[in-house]
Amino acid sequence: MQAVLFDLDGTLIDTAADFIRIIQEMCRQAQRPVVDAAHIRSQVSEGARAMVQLVYPELASDDPVFLAHRQRFLDIYAENIAVDTRLFAGMDELLLQLEAAQIPWGIVTNKPRALSESLLKALALEQRCAVLVCPEDVQHTKPDPEPMYLAAKQLQLDSQHIIYVGDHPRDIDAGRNAHMYTILAAYGYLPAAYRDDLAAWHADAIIDSVADLQKLLNSRLAHHATRAYSL
Structure with a gap:
């Protein structure tokens, strides 16, 4: 070695705690069911796209609306990258x-x-x-x-x-x-x-x-x- x-x-x-906090807040803001923390944790390694699909599963990943939500997620994360x-x-x-x-x-x-x-x-x-x-x-x-x-x-x-x-x-x-x-x-x-x-x-x-x-x-x-x- x-x-x-x-x-x-x-x-x-x-890093999971920060992703959990952001995704669950996005759920609340969109008035959607709050995704379980354990489920979010299991998707962290799949990247931002997988994170946002937990909130908006009905949207295709190339949909402009989905891409806007993805960018919002990335912006929030970048501004609060190591809170927890x-x-x-x-x-x-x-x-x-x-x-x-x-x-x-x-x-x-x-x-x-x-x-x-x-x-x-x-x-x-x-x-x-x-x-x-x-x-x-x-x-x-x-x-x-x-x-x-x-x-x-x-x-x-x-x-x-x-x-x-x-x-x-x-x-x-x-x-x-x-x-x-x-x-x-x-x-x-x-x-x-x-x-x-x-x-x-x-x-x-x-x-x-x-x-x-x-x-x-x-x-x-x-x-x-x-x-x-x-x-």
Whole structure:
């Protein structure tokens, strides 16, 4: 292990509370049934379009009215990007441990760059993150391996020596397609259609908490340290 990359929402950072607040308020303003928080949480990784479809399921995604609601959602989110958003419990300690071991960590996300950068800045992570790859940086997003290879290139590392942690099948597919060691974060925003058979994702490992992730990375760190010493 020479670096660790994370998906953003639902893996590194717990952003669901802000999305839940915004979507439920949009429901109330539109005088529509308020969507259950758990349902909203399961759709976070699917992006803004999926969020807004929870409020307006009857509208086609290319309908001008739907696009206007989507833009309103994005504007509200951008203005209130980290009201209730936090690193997952225990994640800061894990990142500090990686930094102390001089193992760079970074992010490969399908979240737009402007929102990703604002979020990292709000949580004082922008200087700690070694690499940030967003959709604007590539022609093909996850599950294509292109963003993974770009992150590896920017880190000046072979992708085979990088761990990728994610909470969506496209994360695991992208990592596997780039020959990375993949970890499924089962504590994240698992899509309802995929959560019943996590083994089918074909991740190299499955963890249920950040504490489990830290234990797994510790074992990889120990192996890394042993190899470095022997060299």
